[in-house]
Amino acid sequence: MDEITFAVLGTGGIGRRALEVSQHKDALTPVAACDRHGVAVDFDGLDVDELLAATEGNIDSEPRSGSEESSGDEPRDNEVATDGGTGTTAAESGVKQHGEQKGVVASSQARPSEGPIQEIIDHGDRIDAVLLALPNYEHDFIPRTADRFAEGGYAGVMIDVLKRSRVIDMLDDRSDEFEESGITFICGAGATPGLLTGAAALAAQSFVEVTDVDIHWGVGLKSGYEDNRGTVREDIAHLPEYDIETARDLSDAEIEAIIDDHDGVIEFEDMEHADDVLLERAGVCDAEDVTVGGILDVRNDEKPTTTTVRVTGRTFDGETATNTFQLGDETSMEANVNGPALGYLKAGVRRNRAGEYGVFGPADLLPGF
Numbered sequence: 001m002d003e004i005t006f007a008v009l010g011t012g013g014i015g016r017r018a019l020e021v022s023q024h025k026d027a028l029t030p031v032a033a034c035d036r037h038g039v040a041v042d043f044d045g046l047d048v049d050e051l052l053a054a055t056e057g058n059i060d061s062e063p064r065s066g067s068e069e070s071s072g073d074e075p076r077d078n079e080v081a082t083d084g085g086t087g088t089t090a091a092e093s094g095v096k097q098h099g100e101q102k103g104v105v106a107s108s109q110a111r112p113s114e115g116p117i118q119e120i121i122d123h124g125d126r127i128d129a130v131l132l133a134l135p136n137y138e139h140d141f142i143p144r145t146a147d148r149f150a151e152g153g154y155a156g157v158m159i160d161v162l163k164r165s166r167v168i169d170m171l172d173d174r175s176d177e178f179e180e181s182g183i184t185f186i187c188g189a190g191a192t193p194g195l196l197t198g199a200a201a202l203a204a205q206s207f208v209e210v211t212d213v214d215i216h217w218g219v220g221l222k223s224g225y226e227d228n229r230g231t232v233r234e235d236i237a238h239l240p241e242y243d244i245e246t247a248r249d250l251s252d253a254e255i256e257a258i259i260d261d262h263d264g265v266i267e268f269e270d271m272e273h274a275d276d277v278l279l280e281r282a283g284v285c286d287a288e289d290v291t292v293g294g295i296l297d298v299r300n301d302e303k304p305t306t307t308t309v310r311v312t313g314r315t316f317d318g319e320t321a322t323n324t325f326q327l328g329d330e331t332s333m334e335a336n337v338n339g340p341a342l343g344y345l346k347a348g349v350r351r352n353r354a355g356e357y358g359v360f361g362p363a364d365l366l367p368g369f
Contacts (some may be wrong), residue, residue: 004349005043006129007032007120009145011055011104013228014161014190017334017343019048025342031127034116038105041119043126045258047109054107055135073278103256117145128352129157129345139244143170146185155182157348161190161341163234164244164288165277168361172281175358184352185359189344191307191336192217192292194362196325197275198340201284201363203323207313210285210369211320214312215275217294218305219333228298231333232259235296235350238271264299274361282363303329307336 004027008015013035022028030048032041040046102151104110113119130149132142142160171187178185188194196215204210213339221228229252236258237247251260259266271294276287295304307327314320327336340362358367 003027003029005031005126005130006131006345007034007127008131008133009034009117009120011035011051012133012230012352013334014230014297014337015131016052016055016132018133018338019046020052021335021338022342023048024354025346028217028342028346032120032123033104033110034113034120035103036116036216037103037121038110038112039116039184040107040110041106041123042109051098051104051107051109055104066095070356073306117148117289118152121149121154124149124152124154124156127154127156128349129159130154131341131345132158132160134160139164139167140166140170141218146174146178146183150177150181150183153181157184157186157345157352159186159189159341159345161337162188162195163190163193163271163273165272165274168274168277168281171359178359179357182352182357184342184348184357186348186365187359187361189332189341189362190338191340192294193274193278194344195327195336195340196307197278197362199325199368200279200311201282201366201369203309203311203325204284204313204369205367206315206321207311208313208316210313211289212312213275213279213285213290214309215273215290215292215308216305217292217307218297218303218329219294219307220297220300220303222268232296232298235266235268238268239266253265259298264297265300265304267295269292269293271324278361278363281361282366282369284363285369286304339356 008018008030016035019030019033022030029045031043031045032039033046033051040051084318086105105112120127132145134142134145142162148159168187171185188197192215200213233247233255236242236255237244271292273292275292276290279290280287297304306329309325310322312322344362344365
């Protein structure tokens with residue numbers, strides 16, 4: 001396979017780990033990374049080790065403008081938070097910062113920019129794929145970001161690791177636009193949805209009818225809340241007493257109080273995870289037949305439970321059975337999110353180079369049901 005160049009939007013936990021994991025994937029060269037403060041571009045390949053060292057403990061957590069986001073206008077470049085963005089200032093949250101620079105501009109390879117997204121778009125003819133490692137606090141934030149690339153003439157692969165079911169419909173509504181632009185957009189391509197969606201789609205091949213898909217995940221965050229702010233905040237939005245809007249407005253102190261109330265271990269049931277609509281659009285089962293839940297331990301390395309996918313169905317000879325897929329407890333959240341995301345990115349580039357454009361889910365890239 002020919003070399004693939006890619007850019008990362010967002011240099012928080014997901015973006016940083018994607019850059020790190022890319023060094024272990026054949027034919028992948030990271031050439032650009034940005035957050036709201038700046039951009040690093042080098043078409044000979046970024047020095048990943050230097051960028052990671054410079055931004056360690058330096059996750060930008062300044063607020064994005066809620067009024068701008070909720071207005072429905074296109075996302076502005078200063079809204080490009082890292083996936084660690086919190087809606088509080090760095091001083092309020094206690095986030096560590098090195099020197100005077102924030103986020104990616106702490107790296108010697110980067111420079112400040114008032115239009116980091118636009119700079120990535122302007123270099124789009126030399127970038128095969130773009131990984132959106134951005135928080136999706138507003139449901140249409142990632143779709144609106146994709147709009148900017150399409151309107152800017154980008155023709156390549158875009159991939160996200162979003163979690164919410166309703167965003168998939170927003171992306172599907174843009175499928176014709178993406179096809180006309182030459183964009184291959186792969187949505188929900190992290191761990192869940194993504195890796196586990198794919199596992200369910202493969203397990204379903206044994207059956208002529210799938211009656212139930214149950215996904216139950218376990219995550220242990222060895223680095224705790226401080227280094228995984230966006231992930232924890234988005235998960236809290238799935239608790240019964242919260243939603244995406246109320247979770248977005250929580251202060252760091254309020255989130256830490258929620259964590260304390262649960263002794264660091266939070267259990268989720270019937271989450272709005274995009275696995276359901278992604279499996280339905282691939283013809284595997286109805287969305288209502290998919291349930292997703294999990295346990296998050298913010299204070300321990302070990303997973304509180306083994307991540308498991310169970311697919312129950314009826315075989316051609318009339319038997320009812322359950323196929324089970326488990327992730328090794330030793331694999332970290334970072335490995336299970338970023339490894340698949342980059343694998344799907346490579347699959348997307350193959351599709352794009354073959355002239356296949358539009359919106360794809362992870363299950364669409366596997367054997368058809």
